[in-house]
Amino acid sequence: MKTTWQTALIVGASSGIGAALVKRLAAQGCRVAAVARRSDKLENLVVGAHAAGGGGEVLPYVADVRDAQSVPELFATITGDLGGLDLVIYAAGVMHPVQFEEYETVKDLEMLRINLSGAVAWLNPAAQRFGRLKKGTIVGIGSVAGDRGRSGSPVYNTSKAGLHTYLEALRNRVGRYGVKVVTIKPGFVDTAMTRGLPGLFWLISADRAAEVILKKARKGVVTAYVPGRWRLVMLIIRSMPSFIFRRLKV
Template identity: 50%
Template sequence: MTLTSSTLSPIHGAIVVGASSGIGEAMARRLAREGYSVALVARRVDRLNAICDEINAQLGTKRAFAYPHDVTHFDEVPTLFQTVLRDLERIKIVVYSSGVMPTMALNEYNFEKDRLMIDVNVLGAIAWLNQAAILFDRLGSGHIVGISSVSGVRGRVVNPGYGMTKAALTTYLESLRNRLTRKGVHVLTVKPGFVDTDMFRATGRAASMAISSDQAAGDIWKAIRARKQILYTPARWAWIMLVIRYIPSFIFRRLSI
């Protein structure tokens, strides 16, 4: 795909937070391929630089830019957001993909792990997406993409903290959507099922159950273009969650999912 920048059709920018692995990395690669200048934000500097170099080498032009940042350093976010906006000039898409899910035994209650999940999965998302909301509110356009999870739909016996953070993120994104749709901004809540990422592998499930993160990124890109509100990827999880959502509590509390 050849791309020329002109005033009438400028190259737009995208920010992907949590771009050093998983769905974030795949999204960064996809957006760069689709012609965006992409700011990759993540903590692991080496990994980040390697991905940027790879994308730029593949495309033969500088499209990926690395911004090392730990999402739990909330105070740095406004300044870093400004720096990215300054460098890319125009930002059209902000994807928040950072997320952690420490392994948690069924009888484990661990405040430190829960707090880490709240910091990364919720507060980091709010810090970044608030900035995106301000910008897009002013612009009257833009796409906010939050990677939530099917885990946020019900409180399950496995990892209470994780499900809680994803429920919080889903509700936060819904609020953003209700605030910003009237301003012309599109907010997409992504609820991945089994996607073959580091997080998925840590659960010990068979890789054959999952789709690749590139496939997930493809679904997300299509959903952005179609201005879809909620995306289950893979799509069959919409049906699975429809069932799970309506399992009555007296049954659900006896299940081990």
């Protein structure tokens, strides 16, 4: 299927879900700016898109989302290089392993910087541009983990809950101009982030996740669980009273 997007920016594009999104968009004829720190992985995407011959193109940009100050200039460079911008997806994220009773502030603040502050740094200029032009699609990759404060991973959960709230607020700002803001909440996806973790279930591939994410983004839905069966599970988990939820060792 041909995409309606001619140009896209994926932040956190070098592996996992972000890389799968880049590949799918390029295969559909899109010009894709791919942002991440690992240049070799980005180069592989450039070469892969060329070899696949889908008519699209990948433009690599090496950047660290913790460097918020550099974003406005790089964002302007990217929109200039692409010759426009139809779609922005913030997929960058880290989930540092945390022991049950560990309180490691440096590690925690790093997750907030990458998962939440980085999203604000990249999606603020996107919202501003799309609001001015009265078109465009913004997608943020949140998580089912952001729907509740779990004892096992307090700050990863917080970063995703913060991202969900920020995306909702952006939607309420720029939705009135026809800009779509889509919150994606994946369950378990088979990527470097989850490799080796115990207790995974309903695991889907990064490519399958990317397929569903693009479908939901094209429709402009408000929130999508990926895969969709998580919606019911999370409805139950979100409705659970705190005195019960706190007894679950999750």
